[in-house]
Amino acid sequence: MKATEKEFLDLMQKHKGILYKISRMYFDHTEDQEDLIQEMTFQLWKSYQNFKGDSQFSTWMYRVCLNTALTFFKKDDKKQDKYELHENYDRIDTDDSAFKEEQLKYFYDAVQELNKVEKALIFLFLEGMNHKDIAENLGISEVNARVKLNRTKEKLQTIIKKNGYEF
Structure with missing residues (x-):
């Protein structure tokens, strides 16, 4: 091709949601999300x-973006230490948006406690x-993916319970 x-x-226009979802999964702050989106876009173009x-574009895009996100931290390991749990969350357009927004906030807070590979597993x-x-x-065996997922x-459920996020 x-x-x-x-x-x-x-x-990219058709599948841009992948960029935003992955960046939000890995970073709390908008500026950091934008940096990762820029890096993923650059790696995709490159x-x-x-x-x-051989596969769908979206499958290939997931792989490139997740690999970029996983290696993005290696550029500057000090970056990881500065991140705190995020305070700004996207609004959900539903009847009970406040409740769902709160649930989504708790979920993303819990996800921040996962390691990079675990975040990729949950995202996929x-x-x-x-x-x-x-x-x-992720470039692993199907059995390994099942076990790790x-x-x-289970780890995510434990985090949610530990932090008192259950309703």
């Missing part, structure tokens, strides 16, 4: 010429991916 700027921009269409699970797709995106879900 020949890499053209228009094709790339069209695909590697787009290697996208051969929430995106509706099965164990095989999760394994493919189950352990991560």
Whole structure:
């Protein structure tokens, strides 16, 4: 597949939600999320010429973005120490938006206590991916993905209970 700027921009527009979801999963503050989005976009463009269409664009995009997020921290390990739990959360447009917003806040607070790989597992699970797709995106075996995901879900439940987030 020949890499053209228009094709790339069209695909990025169609799947831009992936960028925002991953950045929010890994960072608390808007400025940091924007930095990660910029880095993911750069890495996607840089590697787009290697996208051969063997998988869906979104699958390839998940893999590039998650790998970028996982390695983003390695550039400056000191960065991780400065992050605190975020205070600003997106509004949810539903009838009981205040309640759902509070639940979403608790969820994201709990997710911040997970390590980088656990965040990726939960993100892919929430995106509706099965164990095989999760394994493919993370470059691990399907059995390993299943085990790690189950352990991560248990850890997340423990964090939620520990922090008194249950209703």
